Amino acid sequence: MVDNISGVDSDNFNWDTEDELETDNYAVSSNSDLSIPCGEAVLGLAEASSSGESPSSKIIDQFVGMGFSREMVAKVIEEKGEENSNLILETLLDYSASTLPSSSNSKTINHFVGMGFSEEIVVKVVQENREGSTDGILETLLTYSALETTAPVQQNAESDNFSSDYEESLLDDFSDFDSFSETEEIVCPASQEERKLLHLTKMGYSEAEASVAMERCGPDSTIEELTDFICAAQMAKAADALFPIEDQKPLSNDSNHKKRRNWSYDLLVRKKKKKLEKRFDEDAGAVQLPNPMIGFGVPTESKQITRVLPEAGVGPPYFYYENVALCPKGVWTTISRFLYDVEPEFVDSKFFCAAARKRGYVHNLPIENRFPLAPFPPRTIHEAFPLTRTWWPSWDTRTKLNCLQTCIGSARLTDRIRKALEDYDGAPPLGVQNGNAFGFPRNHTRGGGISRTDRYKSLGNSFQVDTVAYHFSVLKDKFPGGINLLSLFSGIGGAEVALHRLRIPLKTVVSVEISEVNRNILRSWWEQTNQRGTLIEIPDVQEVDGDRLEQLIKTYGGFDLVVGGSPCNNLTGSNRYHRDGLEGKDSALFFDYCRILDSVKCIMSGTKSMNV
């Protein structure tokens, strides 16, 4: 992104959605940066005005450029004055709506063509919406803009020409970017970039839009991210088209400018975007979190579900990947796509124990005939911690602990809260109710020289054993002689413990875990449970390359199960600093899981596991 062409610094181009625009203060300098490229790109408004003209003719030209008739604009300015362009625009839109049925279609068509939609599409939509309002037409047009799949897709990806007015119209805002030499980016004709480009053009986006989006989102961006980006840009364009530069500056002195921006069209655009996003979610098969979060079933609420795995996702080996459920949008779609398009299973561990823990699991395990571990663990806070009964406030009806995080409330703080609760058993003081500061130790993280903080941290990062064991239970009959496990990002060995508690013998466990503390915990557990199998510890996932895997598979006869829960700290909402998604420093290790799983599959396709 060093080479910025045409004097437009793309980094200054504000691609924010209107949500952010709404809260922006236009006195902020960054917005002056914003206004320049947008202003030029907005439907030729800048061209329509010239600096030598009087304010009246200038503002008239602006609205004429937006597709309103000169007569109507002049009339409205006469009525409302020229100071408040928002009011003028609202009135113009009202007039347009009220005169639509009686006026000629051509006026309406011109109106929308002036807004940047192609004449062909506008004619079609206006004809379809004879009875509709301008809002309805606009909604349809916006939908077409983003979702039109019947748009010409025959265009050659190598072509620099755009095959329809429709696409040219969408290109309006990107005209400044045309001079980007996008073709330089596409070195290999069969590259992933080009496949994305083709995909996007097939979805109805122009090649320029797709290219700009890929440039801005980066080479590793997903289709969802790219479509979201383009959609946001289109919405920003629509909003900016109705928000000329001249209107922005006076608002900076108005303390109520945020409210004043919240005018009808702005609302309309926002609604349209929400609807579009919703449709995108539906259309793209975006991952939806189930409510209640019981996945393919939990012991207390069984669901009769059968699933057909995508062919590429079928084992051997079985694989099992875990991460936090509440990720930034699109993350789980990406995870699923990288894991052979297997549908994630979202489960809240509150159905298994006293603590909530919403997690997503992508796996190719059978889902029929699962059974839970016995004995069933305490299911409520009071069962798990009987002493809490003595001071638990009557107003608090919660029975489940919230998710255990890696940072805990100090003993002093919890004590303060406890005392405060004892004092206030009636109406609760606000600050006390929010004191969510429970910490709960477990013996598993015992180990000489390990601090309490580290123990909590390790526990917080761990699998919920009962939940995972429920999913693993289907393996019990399949591997009576024991299992070969490749455990990536093992942590404190949640997978190993789950298999052990299911009485599935651990023949070979190759554990990859970077934390020495966690390796100590797992080794300690391994020794204390008198495991007879072989434990191989590898500290760094980067050591696990093709050669190493081949050697391990050759030695131990292949892996039956590849388990991994890659770091979530760039995904979880708890992270206030680096919630960077899958591209984050730590969470990007997900791609190492994919790499290793893929290698194992490839190697094992030639070297069958002895167990399968």
Place this chain on the structure above:
DNA sequence: ATCAGGATGAGTAGAAAC
């Protein structure tokens, strides 16, 4: 150097209110 404690929101989804 290590550890414990405290301060630090954004983003999101779902419930509740309208």
Place this chain on the structure above:
DNA sequence: GTTTCTACTCATCCTGAT
């Protein structure tokens, strides 16, 4: 159906005590 309110989140950074 839409808007507003509410609750929740495998965390990180900094400071002071040891």
